[in-house]
Amino acid sequence: xxxxxxEFKKAMxxxxxxxxxxxxxxxxxxxxxxxxxAFSSVSAEPPQxxxxxxxxxxxxxxxxENQRFAVNILNDRQQDVSNQFSGGSSQEERFAxxxxxxxxxxxxxxxxxxxxxxxKVMEKVRAGTHWIIIGEVLASNCRSGEPLxxxxxxxxxxxxxxxxxxxxxD
Ligand SMILES: Cc1cc2nc3c(=O)[nH]c(=O)nc-3n(C[C@H](O)[C@H](O)[C@H](O)COP(=O)(O)O)c2cc1C
Numbered sequence: 001x002x003x004x005x006x007e008f009k010k011a012m013x014x015x016x017x018x019x020x021x022x023x024x025x026x027x028x029x030x031x032x033x034x035x036x037x038a039f040s041s042v043s044a045e046p047p048q049x050x051x052x053x054x055x056x057x058x059x060x061x062x063x064x065e066n067q068r069f070a071v072n073i074l075n076d077r078q079q080d081v082s083n084q085f086s087g088g089s090s091q092e093e094r095f096a097x098x099x100x101x102x103x104x105x106x107x108x109x110x111x112x113x114x115x116x117x118x119x120k121v122m123e124k125v126r127a128g129t130h131w132i133i134i135g136e137v138l139a140s141n142c143r144s145g146e147p148l149x150x151x152x153x154x155x156x157x158x159x160x161x162x163x164x165x166x167x168x169x170d
Pocket of ligand 1: 019032033034035036037038039052053054056057058059060082085086087088150
């Protein structure tokens, strides 16, 4: 027994998440990037994360060629960036309309993002229509701000102040 895709998507809309832009750079494809919510921390030692990318997306080709990618966690003023990188604009326009620079490992880093991780591909696992890409984190950069959130198919913002509700993960 299994659930249908519509029922599954409806259920997954109740998973609240942050929003990230995964970027890649390669000789053949240039700079590429796409919006994702399927991002997770995997391990601290060694530092590893994962992203799940549809097999049909452009950005995956750049990751395959260069074996490097970045995850840029968006802040609450970057809804427009999320829309552009999820198909609202061409790859050229996405990078022309967003301030970015080349990170220490050669991947595109979005200047305003709340946090960025530069990764090298450790493993790529096929699952249904998607690739699960596990990356080791080579560099990280944190900036000030609040995160952009996604819930029930809509962008959201944190309602309460972090200083009042800081949860320790130690
Ligand atoms: C909020 C949001 C979250 C998304 N999350 C994912 C995701 O986790 N994985 C994925 O493959 N596509 C995701 N998408 C869809 C891609 O961003 C979209 O298909 C994108 O245009 C693919 O990039 P491409 O132009 O490189 O093909 C998401 C879209 C939105 C709006």
